[in-house]
Amino acid sequence: MRNIFLLLAVVIFSCNQNKPVKKAYQWPGATPPVAEKKDHETGMHGDKRNDEYYWMGDFFREGPDSDKVVAYLNAENAYTDTMMAGTAKFQEALFSEMKGRIKEKDESVPVFSNGYWYYTRSEEGEQYFKYCRKKGSLEASEEILLDVDKMAEGHSYYSAVGFNVSPDNRLLVYGVDTVSRRQYTLYIKNLETGEHFEDTIYPASGGSEWGNDNKTLFYTATNPKTLLSEKIKRHTLGTDSKKDVVVYNEKDKSNYIGVGKTKSDKYIVIASSATMSSEYLILDADKPEGKFEVFQPRMKDVLYDVDHQGDKFLIVTNKDALNFRLMETPVNATGVGNWKEVIPNRADVLLEGIDVFKNYLVITERQNGLLQLRIRNINTNGEHYVDFGEPAYTAFAGSNPEYNSSSLRYVYTSLTTPSSVYDYDMESREKELKKRQEVVGGYNTEEYVTERLYATVRDGVKVPISIVYKKTTARSAETPLLLYAYGSYGNSMDAAFSSTRLSLLNRGFIYALAHIRGGQEMGRQWYEDGKMFKKKNTFNDFMDCAEHLIKENYTSNAHLFAEGGSAGGLLMGAISNMRPDLWRGIIADVPFVDVVTTMLDESIPLTTNEFDEWGNPQNKESYDYMKSYSPYDNVEPKAYPNMLITTGLHDSQVQYFEPAKWVARLRTHKTDQNVLLLKTNMEAGHGGASGRFDYLKEIALQFAFLFALEGVTE
DSSP states (O other): OOTTTTTTTTTTTOOOSSSOOOOOOOOOOOOOOOOOOOOOOOOTTTOOOOOOGGGGGGHTTTTHHHHHHHHHHHHHHHHHHHHHHHHHHHHHHHHHHHHHHHHHHHHOEEEEEEEEEEEEETTTTTTSOEHHHHHESSSSSSEEEHHHHHHHHTTTSOEEEEEEETTSSEEEEEESSSSSOOEEEEEEEEEETTOEEEEEEEEEEEEEEEOOTTSEEEEEEETTTTTOOEEEEEETTTOOOOGOEEEEEEOOOOOOEEEEEEESSSSEEEEEEEESOOEEEEEEEEEETTTTEEEEEOOOOOEEEEEEEETTTEEEEEEOTTTOOOEEEEOOOGGGGGOOOEEEEEETTEEEEEEEEESSSEEEETTTTEEEEEETTTTTTOOOOOOOOOOEEEEOOOOOOOOOOOEEEEEEEEESOOEEEEEETTTOOOOOOEOOOOOOOOOOGGEEEEEEEEEETSSSEEEEEEEEETTTOOTTTOOEEEEEEEOTTTTOOOOOOOBBTTTTTTTEEEEEOOOOOOOOOTOOHHHHTSSSGGHHHHHHHHHHHHHHHHTTTOOOGGGEEEEETTHHHHHHHHHHHHHHOOOSSEEEEEEOOOHHHHOOTSSSSTGGGGHHHOOOTTTTHHHHHHHHHHHHTOOSSSSEEEEEEETTTOOSSSSSSHHHHHHHHHHHHHOOOHHHHHHHTTBTTTTTTOSSTTTHHHHHHHHHHHHHHHBBBO
């Protein structure tokens, strides 16, 4: 998914200045790089479409111009460094300021699973973490299962994921990616001896699942070029992974696949899902060499998800239910004809998912754009909701691996409340705060205000906007405001705390989050109305939210900034073409901006998975509509706002050449004297740097760009 899980890691606490000193930043008179043009026809359906920078894909394609691509990206980086040189000390100060808010020696809230308490802890000065456990009691001696700080030594990028302990607690499987392409090698460690098995598996997705025999491992094998999740394989401990058995082979390239377990640990589950339909297969976890059986064959335009509870399976589905409903079916009769409704579809409530316990069911719902946790006792059918009490917030079930528990771990945060982990007794309804994210140096929530507005957009729909700013910041035409949004894949952007954001708020910025269509904040229809042939609603909503904020005197065009990443970067590209006059500056993070070319090339990772999101340009109607908004295709001679565009050379979701080509074309068309900067992380991918501090340097650059445009110097 062209998604960026940097998305809300974009801002939070810093200086004590209420009225920052302003002094106009003097941009150096440097000359930007000029990219070579080479004609390359990419049109179809009788349409002429010359892509003069197509050659920039050669590093990805291992073509003849690969070295020239790297040279061009390095030249753009050098130009950005030159243009931002006057902010170098400020960037260092911002980095130190944001790093200083992070508690360096820290520990996660332990999670109990199968007799052990599991947690991670970080040490002062270290970029990564240690994965640990204690047997039975938190007073027991610590076992360090993985020291990721040591493992990452010598690597500019390091990601360890998918920690999965065998049912007998003796073995650990995990995935490692040192390139940032999300292609993982699976390793298996004996936790009793500390030694690793010779078994290694590559390429894989990073996740895996154990059979209950403690020697059989199921995993998702990926295509080394397209990165598609193509096969589920079965590995037997101690054997050559090249001989692993394929237990499932996905034929539809538009589907993502994965393997897991029901929470009861009774069934191994294979999931195959596209944007509009899904299918599950199940296998008795006690018989891992058995044959997977289809739960219910995939149905056109029907999504379903399953889990197991007692003598039945529970199914969340949109079959005949736009906002999804909950069904159940006996374990020995899983076909759709046996499904019985438990919670019906509701026009005003989106049923997002369930968390299953032996005696309880936790239902995650969304109403009026806000998440709710609904608790049901399956023995009495009694129900209640967890109370939160703020106008804009995020709350979701956390890690709850214990099926027999009556305690729910959930996470709560808002624009002014740091991430807070609670344990909630579903019987007594008492909650206990286990941990709240500490903001080192102090943070007083009373100094900030959060608001929820609704902008009436051009077709009469009301779009929510979540806002946060310091109470001493005046709403006026002179006030700088950063408007953020995503608006794709049904991903809802909920209001959450960010300690880095304080560095903006404390310097007089307002931060606003627009819950535009294409997300799912207001129900499934919200998503349906922002995809495919309705995609332009996403762009219009964002621009209309901006106009609303100006009208309500939160800011003005001269001080309004926009930011979005990945598919939200597409949003940034579209609004820069459609209303360049509306913005003082735009930050486009790893932006998906060459929609038509990418969706025509099935060798590019994720392309075939996303035809139901954007359309397939092999179809003329889709081609014409996509081309009508694709940022790269709609660059034209006009004045554009100041822009900072970021990418990663090894990005597996939005390839580096999309933003690089876009910048090159913008340089030859823009008629203004505004700043256009491209910054490529030459050692990372879609999510940026892997260390817990290094990514702050990227945010410091973004903030320095905004502050330079506002004349904020300290």
